[in-house]
Amino acid sequence: MRHVLSVLVENEPGVLSRVAGLFSGRGFNIDTLNVGPTLEKGVSLMTISTHGEEQIIEQIIKQLRKVITVIKVVDLSNARAVEREMVLLKVNAADHNRAEILRIADIFRCKVVDVSVDELTLEVTGDQGKIKAIVNLLQRFGIKEFARTGTVAMRRSMQL
Amino acid sequence: MELTGAQILLESLKQEGVKHIFGFPGGAVIDIYDELPRYPIEHFLVRHEQGAVHAADGYARSTGKVGVCLVTSGPGATNTVTGIATAYMDSIPVVIFTGQVPTALIGNDAFQEVDIVGITRPCTKHNYLVKDVKDLARTIKQAFYIASSGRPGPVLVDLPKDVMQARTEFEYPKTISLRSYNPNYTPNRKQVKNAARLISKAERPLIYSGGGVISSHAGEVLTRLARRFSLPVTSTLMGLGAFPGNDPLWLGMLGMHGTYAANMAVNNSDVLISIGARFDDRVTGKVSTFAPRAKIIHIDIAPTSIRKNVNVHIPIVSDCLNALKALEEDLDELSGIDWEEKHSAWVKTVTGWCREHPVKYEPVGKTGRIKPQYVMERIYELTKGEAIIATEVGQNQMWAAQFYKYHHPRTWLSSGGLGTMGYGFPAAIGAQVANPGKLVIDIAGDGSIQMNIQEMATAVCYNLPVKIVILNNSYLGMVRQWQELFYNKNYCATCLDTAPDFVKLAEAYGAEGYLVEKTEDVVPVLTRAFASPKTCIVDIRVEPEENVYPMVPAGASLTEMLLV
Numbered sequence: 001m002r003h004v005l006s007v008l009v010e011n012e013p014g015v016l017s018r019v020a021g022l023f024s025g026r027g028f029n030i031d032t033l034n035v036g037p038t039l040e041k042g043v044s045l046m047t048i049s050t051h052g053e054e055q056i057i058e059q060i061i062k063q064l065r066k067v068i069t070v071i072k073v074v075d076l077s078n079a080r081a082v083e084r085e086m087v088l089l090k091v092n093a094a095d096h097n098r099a100e101i102l103r104i105a106d107i108f109r110c111k112v113v114d115v116s117v118d119e120l121t122l123e124v125t126g127d128q129g130k131i132k133a134i135v136n137l138l139q140r141f142g143i144k145e146f147a148r149t150g151t152v153a154m155r156r157s158m159q160l
Numbered sequence: 161m162e163l164t165g166a167q168i169l170l171e172s173l174k175q176e177g178v179k180h181i182f183g184f185p186g187g188a189v190i191d192i193y194d195e196l197p198r199y200p201i202e203h204f205l206v207r208h209e210q211g212a213v214h215a216a217d218g219y220a221r222s223t224g225k226v227g228v229c230l231v232t233s234g235p236g237a238t239n240t241v242t243g244i245a246t247a248y249m250d251s252i253p254v255v256i257f258t259g260q261v262p263t264a265l266i267g268n269d270a271f272q273e274v275d276i277v278g279i280t281r282p283c284t285k286h287n288y289l290v291k292d293v294k295d296l297a298r299t300i301k302q303a304f305y306i307a308s309s310g311r312p313g314p315v316l317v318d319l320p321k322d323v324m325q326a327r328t329e330f331e332y333p334k335t336i337s338l339r340s341y342n343p344n345y346t347p348n349r350k351q352v353k354n355a356a357r358l359i360s361k362a363e364r365p366l367i368y369s370g371g372g373v374i375s376s377h378a379g380e381v382l383t384r385l386a387r388r389f390s391l392p393v394t395s396t397l398m399g400l401g402a403f404p405g406n407d408p409l410w411l412g413m414l415g416m417h418g419t420y421a422a423n424m425a426v427n428n429s430d431v432l433i434s435i436g437a438r439f440d441d442r443v444t445g446k447v448s449t450f451a452p453r454a455k456i457i458h459i460d461i462a463p464t465s466i467r468k469n470v471n472v473h474i475p476i477v478s479d480c481l482n483a484l485k486a487l488e489e490d491l492d493e494l495s496g497i498d499w500e501e502k503h504s505a506w507v508k509t510v511t512g513w514c515r516e517h518p519v520k521y522e523p524v525g526k527t528g529r530i531k532p533q534y535v536m537e538r539i540y541e542l543t544k545g546e547a548i549i550a551t552e553v554g555q556n557q558m559w560a561a562q563f564y565k566y567h568h569p570r571t572w573l574s575s576g577g578l579g580t581m582g583y584g585f586p587a588a589i590g591a592q593v594a595n596p597g598k599l600v601i602d603i604a605g606d607g608s609i610q611m612n613i614q615e616m617a618t619a620v621c622y623n624l625p626v627k628i629v630i631l632n633n634s635y636l637g638m639v640r641q642w643q644e645l646f647y648n649k650n651y652c653a654t655c656l657d658t659a660p661d662f663v664k665l666a667e668a669y670g671a672e673g674y675l676v677e678k679t680e681d682v683v684p685v686l687t688r689a690f691a692s693p694k695t696c697i698v699d700i701r702v703e704p705e706e707n708v709y710p711m712v713p714a715g716a717s718l719t720e721m722l723l724v
Contacts, residue, residue, distance in 0.1 A: 010340055013289070018281060025282050055467060062464040068286040068306060071340040 002031070003057050004083060004153045007046040007064055008072040011037065015069045019046060022067065028052065028060050032085070032150030043071065049151045076153045080160065083153040086125045088113070089135070092142035093120040101141060108134045119144065165293045165324035166191040169257065170199040172300040175332045178228050180204065180219065180593050182212040186232020187272060188259025191324040204593060204622060207614040209236050211586035213243020213314075214612070216254045218587025219594045221573045222548055224377065226253045226308050227590060233259040234272030237318075238279065242580060244314045245283040249577025250398060251375060253312035255303050256284075262322040263291055277318050285313030293326035301333045310343025311462040312375055343461060347478035347486050355433070355457045355474050356490035359389070360497060362431035364453075364506045367391050368414065371398030371576070372436015372460060378481040379403065379569040382435065385488050390503040392510045394422035396437050397561055398576040405545065405565030411510055412519065415443040416712045417558045420517035423710070423718040425510050426451050434458045436480040439469040440577070449717040459483045519562040519710070520724055525703035530679050532556070532631040532702040536563035538683050539601065539629065542690060547599040548573065550588035552608030553581045554638035556631045558708040560603040582611025585628060589615055592624040599627070599690055606632040606659050606699075616669035619695040627689055628697045630662060633704045641707045645722070662699040671695040 009015045016035060023030050031049045038045050050060060057075070064073045076083075093101050098120070105112060105122050108130065114121035124134055128151070135143070163171065169192060173181070182204045185193045196203055206212040209231045216227030231240055237258040247254045261270040277289045286306050288299050299317060307315040359365055373382050373395075379402040386393050386409055393403045394414040403410055412419030414426055426432065432454040437443070444450040447469055458465075458472040459480055466475045476483050521533040536559050539547070545565050550573040551557040557574055566572045573591060575583040588602040602609075609630055619626050640654040666673030672694050676685050682700065689696040710721040 014277065014281070017278065021281055059464065059468060062466075066462070066464050068338070068341050 001054075001057075001077070002049060002051045003075055003077040004081065004151055005048045005050065005061065005064070006074045006076055006153060007048060007070060008038070009044050009046060010069040010071060011042050011044040012069055015044070018067050018069060019048075019064065022063055023050075023060075026059075026063060028056065032148075034150035034152050047150065047152045074155070076155060080156040080158075081153050082156060083127045083151055084125055085128060085131060085149055085151045086123065087131050087146065087148040088121060088123055089138065089143050089147075090114075090119055090121045090145040091138050092118060092144060094118050097141050101138065104134065104137050110134070161330070162327040163330040164191070164195070164327050165296055165319070166195045168293065168296050168328070168330050169300065169319070169324070170195055170201065171330060172297055172332055173201055173228065174199060176226070176300070176304050178226075181228045181230055182206055182215040182219075182590065183230035184209050184212055184232065184236060186236045186259060188233035188261060188321045189230060189319070189324070191321065192230065192259075192319075204589075204618060206586070207617050208612065209239035210243050210582065211589070211612050211615045211618065213240045213247065213254060213256060214580075214583050214586035215590035215593070216256075217243065217247045217252050218550060218573050218590030220252050220254055220590075221587070222570050222591035223594045224375070224570065225594070226255055226304055228255050228257070230257045231259065232272065233261055233276075234274050236272075237274055237276035241280060241283065244280055244316065246575050246578045246580040246583055247314040248283045248285065250371060250575065251312050252314065253307040254314040255307050256314060256316045258316060258318050260289065260318045260320040263320045264322070266320065276316065280316050283314075284316050287316040287318070289318040289320075290323055291320065293323050293328045296323065297330060297332050301336055302338065305336050306341065310341075311372075344477050345461070345479040345482055347459070347476045347483040349486065351474055351476045352483065352486045353490050355476065356487060356494060358431055358455055358457065358474060359433065359491065360494045364429045365391050365431045365433065365503065366425050366429035366454075367393040368395070368426065368432055368434045368437055369393060369399045369402050370396040370435065370437025372480045373399055373402040374436075374569045376436065376461070376480040377569070378436070378484050381481060381484045381488065383407070385484055385491075388488070388499065389491055390499045390507060391433070392425060392507060394418070394425060396440070396443055396576070397574060399437065400561060400572040401566035401569045404567045406567065408511060409507070411514060413561055414718070416445065416714070417562065417708050417710065418712075418718070419514070419519055419562075420710055420721060420723065421510055421513035423712070423721060424513050427453070427719050429454045432456045434460075434472075435484065436460060438465040441469070444469065445712045445716055445718045445720075517723065521706075522724065525706055527703060529701055529703045530676065530682060532559050532633070532706055533563045534679065535629065535631060535682055535700055535702065536560055536603070538686060540564040542683070542686055543599060543601070547571065547601050548588070548591050548595060550574065550584040550591060550600065550602045552584040552602070552604045553579045554605050554608060554636065555633075555641065555706070555708050556603050556605040556608070556637075558638075559631065562708075581608035585609060585612050585626070586615050588626045589619055589624055592626050593622070601627045601629060604628055604630045605637055606630055606634060606656055607636040613665070616666070616671060616695065620670045623693075624695060625693055626695055629686070630697065630699045631702050632659070632662070632699050633702050633706065634659060635704060637706075638708070640705070644705070644707070645711075646713065662697050666695075666697040669695075671697060674698045676700045
């Protein structure tokens with residue numbers, strides 16, 4: 001099963017390598033990994049999406065907690081959480097396709113962030129399902145470049 | 161007053177109570193060595209950096225204190241890696257100081273530069289590169305704290321040369337707070353109560369103790385608990401010495417080369433109490449058939465050890481000593497149980513297994529040479545189990561585990577997790593430094609002793625009367641045993657018939673050397689060597705194709721033992 005882990009770390013040199021090395025050294029999977037500073041100086045947040053059986057996920061969480069520079073690990077899959085990912089994609093947009101692509105972009109509430117004679121660059125934000133859907137729809141026009149941030153996630157305030 | 165980085169390092173070591181360090185100098189650490197003679201810290205110059213880490217490790221295992229070593233950058237640092245990994249696998253507190261090129265040169269492929277923090281990240285509990293002399297004292301404080309607290313382990317501190325030369329005000333921090341590291345020492349009382357209740361209902365309970373009992377100084381409490389509640393005890397290789405080897409409740413070691421009684425007891429027990437052990441594959445054999453009838457209580461300070469290999473019914477995350485004390489209290493509260501009576505049938509069964517199938521050997525083998533097991537038995541008798549025994553890795557290690565009875569914690573030094581050949585001799589040196597009055601013996605094979613034989617110079621130089629007993633079978637014996645049993649006797653690359661003359665070698669280093677070829681000479685020669693004030697090598701020519709039994713083939717169930 002897929003799990004999204006929110007990992008708070010001391011922002012010290014090598015902390016990313018400690019976490020990434022743990023996954024590779026123990027044969028755990030990383031599907032996506034996102035790192036960025038938090039509002040607290042010296043503390044970063046990593047959001048890791050991974051998959052595996054329950055026992056593996058339990059080990060991953062315990063092993064992460066064992067890393068001295070890891071402050072806190074939360075498994076967001078055990079809670080209601082908001083999950084988002086952003087993708088930039090550059091798609092072929094010849095004249096006869098352009099209107100259709102813009103319509104799709106509109107339906108998915110994408111932003112057009114760059115435009116040229118025969119290409120459009122879209123910014124898509126959403127959960128993994130939405131990104132998969134728009135990629136499916138745009139693939140027939142030819143996606144020339146594709147960059148995604150990896151999942152970021154947050155626990156919802158109301159745990160209904 | 162302002163001190164240099166080198167002075168701060170040594171002052172901090174002094175504050176940590178460090179009396180002995182093992183090391184090897186080089187360009188990047190000359191500043192430290194330049195200051196060293198002015199501090200009350202005795203330095204032992206090894207002949208290879210791997211030896212320094214193993215010596216610090218043997219020092220730590222035999223005392224419970226943190227072992228310390230100091231080496232230079234580049235090759236000095238990389239040479240420590242095997243030692244560090246050895247300490248990491250066995251959770252031994254060691255702090256390793258490595259020199260580093262000046263900060264301005266880091267990343268430039270400078271002379272003798274290596275990213276040792278990167279290299280050792282997966283085999284240290286934690287590691288540091290100190291980039292600013294202002295961080296130095298705090299980092300050292302943290303290094304010692306992390307190495308020795310929680311589940312202990314090696315911590316490496318990388319020290320650039322310019323940081324050792326820079327000056328700052330020195331104040332050694334009194335306290336330490338790391339928000340991201342707070343090991344849990346006390347057990348959840350509810351879980352302990354559940355454990356006590358489960359034990360009280362058990363008919364065939366068994367204690368399976370491990371290295372955690374040694375590192376938490378819980379041997380005495382374990383022994384008392386087992387005796388009071390009539391609980392038979394087996395242990396891992398790492399746990400030997402926590403429970404007296406001559407107690408009637410002692411079943412011997414379990415696992416691949418464990419005793420018949422221990423492995424049968426695991427297979428038949430209905431409650432298995434694991435204390436400070438981690439269900440390693442050499443212990444469990446085939447995991448799916450391990451302790452098939454048992455509910456498992458697992459006490460360990462490391463949450464990662466719990467449910468890693470085996471599902472457990474009652475996990476207790478705690479220091480072993482605290483958990484055992486709590487368990488003893490809770491078992492006491494369950495009044496009205498005559499424990500001895502309650503477990504008498506089970507105890508009779510397991511002691512029956514001990515009697516019927518003790519670890520044993522044919523007294524005379526194919527070639528009629530000395531039996532290695534005989535040597536271990538005589539060493540036990542001669543020392544009355546009061547020596548510190550270090551081992552190399554392989555058959556020598558297993559015979560030393562099987563045929564010598566360990567009565568005290570910290571008298572057994574062996575590389576369990578990593579299985580490092582070449583560990584025993586330098587570890588014995590470290591143990592001898594820490595225990596000057598004690599008899600320290602390295603049980604070696606003719607293969608593994610050659611992996612760190614250069615430390616003879618260290619032992620002789622510092623008048624350390626370590627005794628090396630080589631069970632010399634002219635083979636890499638354990639690999640040969642596997643080739644014999646599982647690879648159609650294809651003895652590829654395991655024959656060591658061009659060994660050096662170990663007697664001459666000992667003499668060349670200024671030590672004493674003895675050759676023993678007849679069984680009747682074993683006791684007199686060992687007696688002489690053990691009484692000698694000098695470093696000794698006793699080269700004992702043993703039955704070449706002797707095997708270690710019992711043996712559970714890799715991946716088989718514990719009950720599928722090959723016996724003598």
